[in-house]
Amino acid sequence: MSASATVNAGYLENLLAGQPHLPASPLAWLNALRAEAVDRVGALTVPTLRDEEWRFTDISLLTKMSFHPVRTTISLQVADIERFYIEEATTRLVFVDGVYAPQLSSAATDNGIAVVNLEAGFAAHAAAIEPYLGRLTEFHDNVFAALSTAFLHDAALIVVPRDISVTVPVHLLFIATQKDVVSYPRCLLLAESGSAVTVIEDYVSLQEDAYFTNAVTEIALVDNARVNHIRVQREGAKAFHIANCAVSVARASNYQSVSVAFGARISRYNLNVKLAEGAECAVDGLALISGRQLADTHTCIDHAQPQAVSNQMHKCIVGGSAHAVFNGKVMVRQGAQRTDSKQSNRNLLLTSKAHVDTKPQLEIFADDVKCTHGATIGQLDDEEVFYLRSRGLSDTAARNMLTYAFGAEIIERIPISSLKYQLEQTVLEQTTNQL
Amino acid sequence: MIHQDSKILLEVSGLCANVNGTEILKGLNLTVRSGEIHAIMGPNGSGKSTFSKILAGHSAYEVTGGTVMFEGQNLLDLAPEERARAGVFLAFQYPIEIPGVGNSQFLRLTYNTVQTHRGKEELDPLEFDDFVREKMKLLEMSPDFLERSVNEGFSGGEKKRNEILQMAMLDPRLAILDETDSGLDIDALRVVASGVNQLANKDNAIVLVTHYQRLLNYIVPDYVHVMEAGRIIKTGGKELALELESRGYDWVGVEHKAAMGALA
Numbered sequence: 251m252s253a254s255a256t257v258n259a260g261y262l263e264n265l266l267a268g269q270p271h272l273p274a275s276p277l278a279w280l281n282a283l284r285a286e287a288v289d290r291v292g293a294l295t296v297p298t299l300r301d302e303e304w305r306f307t308d309i310s311l312l313t314k315m316s317f318h319p320v321r322t323t324i325s326l327q328v329a330d331i332e333r334f335y336i337e338e339a340t341t342r343l344v345f346v347d348g349v350y351a352p353q354l355s356s357a358a359t360d361n362g363i364a365v366v367n368l369e370a371g372f373a374a375h376a377a378a379i380e381p382y383l384g385r386l387t388e389f390h391d392n393v394f395a396a397l398s399t400a401f402l403h404d405a406a407l408i409v410v411p412r413d414i415s416v417t418v419p420v421h422l423l424f425i426a427t428q429k430d431v432v433s434y435p436r437c438l439l440l441a442e443s444g445s446a447v448t449v450i451e452d453y454v455s456l457q458e459d460a461y462f463t464n465a466v467t468e469i470a471l472v473d474n475a476r477v478n479h480i481r482v483q484r485e486g487a488k489a490f491h492i493a494n495c496a497v498s499v500a501r502a503s504n505y506q507s508v509s510v511a512f513g514a515r516i517s518r519y520n521l522n523v524k525l526a527e528g529a530e531c532a533v534d535g536l537a538l539i540s541g542r543q544l545a546d547t548h549t550c551i552d553h554a555q556p557q558a559v560s561n562q563m564h565k566c567i568v569g570g571s572a573h574a575v576f577n578g579k580v581m582v583r584q585g586a587q588r589t590d591s592k593q594s595n596r597n598l599l600l601t602s603k604a605h606v607d608t609k610p611q612l613e614i615f616a617d618d619v620k621c622t623h624g625a626t627i628g629q630l631d632d633e634e635v636f637y638l639r640s641r642g643l644s645d646t647a648a649r650n651m652l653t654y655a656f657g658a659e660i661i662e663r664i665p666i667s668s669l670k671y672q673l674e675q676t677v678l679e680q681t682t683n684q685l
Numbered sequence: 686m687i688h689q690d691s692k693i694l695l696e697v698s699g700l701c702a703n704v705n706g707t708e709i710l711k712g713l714n715l716t717v718r719s720g721e722i723h724a725i726m727g728p729n730g731s732g733k734s735t736f737s738k739i740l741a742g743h744s745a746y747e748v749t750g751g752t753v754m755f756e757g758q759n760l761l762d763l764a765p766e767e768r769a770r771a772g773v774f775l776a777f778q779y780p781i782e783i784p785g786v787g788n789s790q791f792l793r794l795t796y797n798t799v800q801t802h803r804g805k806e807e808l809d810p811l812e813f814d815d816f817v818r819e820k821m822k823l824l825e826m827s828p829d830f831l832e833r834s835v836n837e838g839f840s841g842g843e844k845k846r847n848e849i850l851q852m853a854m855l856d857p858r859l860a861i862l863d864e865t866d867s868g869l870d871i872d873a874l875r876v877v878a879s880g881v882n883q884l885a886n887k888d889n890a891i892v893l894v895t896h897y898q899r900l901l902n903y904i905v906p907d908y909v910h911v912m913e914a915g916r917i918i919k920t921g922g923k924e925l926a927l928e929l930e931s932r933g934y935d936w937v938g939v940e941h942k943a944a945m946g947a948l949a
Contacts, residue, residue: 637781639765640741641851642799655785662785
């Protein structure tokens with residue numbers, strides 16, 4: 251026990267090494283928040299399989315490696331990254347190894363809308379973001395969120411003013427280019443009352459060596475707002491990706507999210523959605539992994555007030571000797587009457603060594619609610635394979651088509667055609683390669 | 686249409702088969718020539734559906750004896766997809782749903798796969814669209830079907846139409862229609878039957894597997910076979926179906942046993 255604690259402490263000290271060199275923020279509250287986060291990192295340890303929230307997810311591989319904050323920034327050209335562009339999403343913020351790249355970005359500041367990096371947006375929006383930045387994500391018991399907050403100095407910032415609908419989707423592109431580097435991508439989205447916006451949070455890599463992405467996203471929907479949040483994790487094959495996302499959905503607001511995880515050696519995504527009265531959310535996800543990948547999705551949908559609606563469909567397609575984890579908690583608090591919640595987790599195992607752990611959790615403290623949840627784990631259905639073969643498709647083509655279809659049901663929910671097409675092609679390629 | 690000199694498409698001799706160790710087919714004989722329409726009738730559990738699935742190559746059934754020749758080749762040696770490419774088509778009693786795959790994408794993939802194996806040209810999406818819309822008219826199907834996922838949310842009748850549409854596209858030599866009439870209302874039955882009748886020609890053959898005589902009012906068979914306990918025990922013309930409708934199946938079995946007794 252003491253040995254592992256020592257390893258952990260050293261590991262975290264090492265990660266914190268660059269922190270004191272951060273320039274102080276002009277905002278006193280942000281400096282205080284960072285200091286508090288540094289303290290928390292000192293008090294916490296890296297989770298192990300002995301922690302309930304991590305009992306299926308072994309990250310010891312991560313703690314055996316050392317990562318350092320980015321020292322020199324790589325200057326990329328448009329030609330290097332153009333292939334990641336999403337046709338419809340012409341408003342774009344690009345971060346290279348966690349560092350904002352203005353020459354590759356097309357920020358937007360019309361009509362009071364801000365799609366900028368935090369350093370550029372501080373002055374105009376300090377008061378608006380203060381209640382949310384670093385505060386929506388609870389870091390007191392979460393060492394990775396605490397690390398991110400300790401390093402908080404820049405971020406992707408989106409502020410959509412009252413009653414404004416942003417028609418052009420916003421693309422937040424995080425590109426990894428260097429090995430052994432840890433980066434702390436950070437996003438803050440504030441959708442004011444009656445506003446609407448679509449945001450794509452996208453993690454990609456230009457190299458295949460190990461690196462560590464430790465991301466935090468905070469999203470606040472004020473009354474009657476509508477946010478479409480698409481999250482694409484297509485990190486490099488040896489990457490570690492740990493992300494925390496906290497969403498506050500105020501009265502009568504609507505939060506729709508689709509998150510897909512294709513990349514990284516080990517990935518963990520924590521999504522916490524808190525619903526106020528009459529709020530709605532749809533939280534869908536797909537993990538498509540193979541080889542020795544591990545993809546863990548932990549979600550918590552918190553019905554804090556009455557009459558909120560939540561829908562969740564999470565799917566995993568697991569090939570090779572990969573390992574998928576789904577832990578989906580739905581909490582219905584006392585007084586959250588007339589809650590309507592549906593959760594479904596479906597898992598497809600493509601090989602005998604593929605592995606999935608699923609843990610749907612329903613905690614209800616109100617008596618007038620409608621809640622359903624369920625999980626299935628299975629292989630491709632022989633009758634379905636036979637049907638397709640009886641139409642002339644080979645066994646492989648039949649299996650590919652069914653696997654593709656299983657994943658496509660989630661991809662189809664993405665409201666941006668070119669991204670949908672891109673991801674469908676990825677699913678098609680991956681399913682073709684695996685069988 | 687019966688022509689004694691037309692060539693034999695399918696020759697089944699002494700076919701025996703098991704599923705999960707239970708013997709279902711016990712020496713089935715059937716000869717089908719091109720241009721013919723056969724109806725296989727019989728009570729539930731007589732082995733009708735097992736027989737159709739064995740012809741299509743379902744792996745759950747183990748053939749333990751007998752032969753099945755299709756156009757001179759041993760059908761039992763072929764994988765399901767090879768049978769389909771060679772011209773065997775099974776219209777399923779319960780077609781599967783494939784959410785996430787568009788019907789038009791599915792139809793085009795199967796059509797082009799089969800065409801390629803027959804040494805014919807593939808169609809690009811635009812050409813295929815014209816081709817499939819023409820075939821859909823045969824079954825009075827709305828073009829909306831192309832936009833939907835394969836069979837997802839289709840009614841029973843819509844699924845059966847989609848099966849016959851695939852038959853129309855793939856142009857099989859031998860089509861086996863497994864309980865195609867089940868779950869169809871009278872209007873849907875008429876449309877599906879009319880589609881099948883238009884597809885029947887002198888070079889292909891159709892085997893209708895059905896429990897009820899109703900379908901045979903619309904698709905008139907040249908032969909009616911009665912199956913019981915894994916064998917065909919009586920063969921007659923279309924009037925046999927009417928007799929079965931009024932008298933049930935029991936008398937056929939009794940007559941068959943008596944005949945067998947007389948032989949012994």
